[in-house]
Amino acid sequence: MITWPCLLKLDGDDELVYLDSPEQLNAECQALIWGQDDMVIDTQGHCYALQAGANSTVELSLLPQTLNVQQVTELIQKHEFSKAQRCIIKIQFLSVQQAIAALVE
Template sequence: MITWPAVIKYDGDNELGYVASQLEWETDPDFSEFRYSEADQLIDSVGVIYSLEEGSDGVASPKNTGNKISLDDITLMLREHASALENCCVSKLGFYSIAEAVGTAGDLK
């Protein structure tokens, strides 16, 4: 079960997608109907990593990989995301938890 919010890490891209809730995942075609690559991942607020597989109905279905991301890795991911968005002082960006890091992704624009 996904713990929302979550981020989508697109393979080969430093920008992240931010998904606030299950409802947003199910109703926003930019997320649920997007054609993901095999290396794209959804990472939830407790760090669980999901692969994104396309179902027969054309809707993406997150599948738990059994892996978790570390706080250091999600922090690096958020720094790269902030840098891609041309935010300054990204090296000072730090978090106390994975949930805080994922939640911050929604604030970065």
């Protein structure tokens, strides 16, 4: 079961999108062109593939891949570097949940 909030990681793009609910996921995906290698990462590090659902909604299917806190931290460091607003060396987290929550601050 997916644990919100989550991150939307688009394949080939360092920018991440913070998602606080399934409704926000659907809203973001309406405005994006997403592909089969894009994924959602929940606060437990579980990864989910995006699939078109009924009525223009997005459904998530669990992938065998799970990311640890270091892997999520690296994604966030790349995200922040792409925005060129923070020193990425100082970006460190104790948990995946803490890492995802940092994107709304």
